[in-house]
Amino acid sequence: MMLENKLGINNQLELNRTEERLSKKKAKDLYDLGKMNEIEVGTFKGLSEIHQYLFEDVYFFAGKVREVNIAKSNFRFAPVMYLNQSLYHIDTMPQTTFDEIVEKYVEMNIAHPFREGNGRANRIWLDLIFKKVLHKVVDWNKIDKEDYLLAMERSPIRDIEIKHLLQNALVDEINSREVFMKGIDISYYYEGYTEYNIDDL
Numbered sequence: 269m270m271l272e273n274k275l276g277i278n279n280q281l282e283l284n285r286t287e288e289r290l291s292k293k294k295a296k297d298l299y300d301l302g303k304m305n306e307i308e309v310g311t312f313k314g315l316s317e318i319h320q321y322l323f324e325d326v327y328f329f330a331g332k333v334r335e336v337n338i339a340k341s342n343f344r345f346a347p348v349m350y351l352n353q354s355l356y357h358i359d360t361m362p363q364t365t366f367d368e369i370v371e372k373y374v375e376m377n378i379a380h381p382f383r384e385g386n387g388r389a390n391r392i393w394l395d396l397i398f399k400k401v402l403h404k405v406v407d408w409n410k411i412d413k414e415d416y417l418l419a420m421e422r423s424p425i426r427d428i429e430i431k432h433l434l435q436n437a438l439v440d441e442i443n444s445r446e447v448f449m450k451g452i453d454i455s456y457y458y459e460g461y462t463e464y465n466i467d468d469l
Contacts (some may be wrong), residue, residue, distance in 0.1 A: 271384055273326050286324045288461040291322045291385070293469045295392070298322070300447060304392075309400045310363045312355045312381065319382050319389040327384065331406070334383045341422065345380035354379045369397050370431050374423045391455045401444045407447055408454035410437040416458060 270280060277283045298304050298321055308314035320331025333352065338345050346354045358379060361372045373394045380386045395405045411433050419429035441447050449466050456462070 272328065274328060275326065284461065285463050286335075287323070287326050288456060289464050289469065290325045291388070292456060292461075292464055292466050294325065295388075296449065296466055296469060298392070299448050304396065307396060310393075310397045311359050312376075314396070315376065315381070315389060315393045318369055318392050320384060322389060324384050325421060329383045330385075331382075333381050334403045336383065338380060338383070341421070343424075346378055351379060351381060354438055355381060358359060366402060366435065367431065369394070370427060370434055372397070374420075374427050374430065377420060378424055387459055388452075388455050391451070396453070398438065402438070403440040403442055404440055404443075405442050405447060406434060406437050406451065407439045407441075408437065408451040411454075413458050 270278060271283070273283060273287075275283075277286060283429055293321050298318070303321060307317050316331045316333075323330035332457075333355070335348060337348055354375075358372060361375065362368045373390065376390055376393070377386070382389065391408070394434060398404050398406065415433060416430075419433055423430045439447065453466050
């Protein structure tokens with residue numbers, strides 16, 4: 269189903285390309301303009317700020333909790349009627365250790381609070397928690413797309429795989445622009461967006 273957008277685009281391929289170009293440019297600005305330093309770390313409020321910043325040029329729902337039930341493959345994300353309760357619970361989850369941070373990330377993925385763009389916003393959110401708490405970030409370039417997607421699919425039942433992948437990809441280059449920018453390109457690649465390289469925007 270075609271998502272309603274601010275640009276009046278009614279062709280799915282055109283929308284995909286435009287969304288990638290505009291939101292990737294915003295991800296770049298998030299870093300280059302220092303906006304990331306203003307985001308609340310580890311809360312839904314912070315995630316909402318990231319999502320709104322990335323997608324505000326494309327979607328009316330940027331940063332807003334979804335009002336429809338959504339599913340991917342055979343997995344149904346948190347039902348709308350329980351979504352706010354779920355987000356409140358996630359806000360109260362501890363984030364003092366690697367395991368706690370990944371468990372919180374898995375729960376936020378299950379919540380999937382937005383209509384679109386959850387994965388891309390969530391991965392930035394996760395990196396901000398790692399950066400603040402562990403003084404590490406994920407080098408997403410070290411995580412294979414299929415391995416990541418399968419691990420995330422299984423994570424609600426068994427989170428050992430995603431923990432293993434993330435643990436092995438942690439680096440201490442927390443202020444590296446290159447690590448961040450490559451990470452955005454990989455994050456978009458996970459979701460099938462490969463038209464633009466962030467450095468060319």
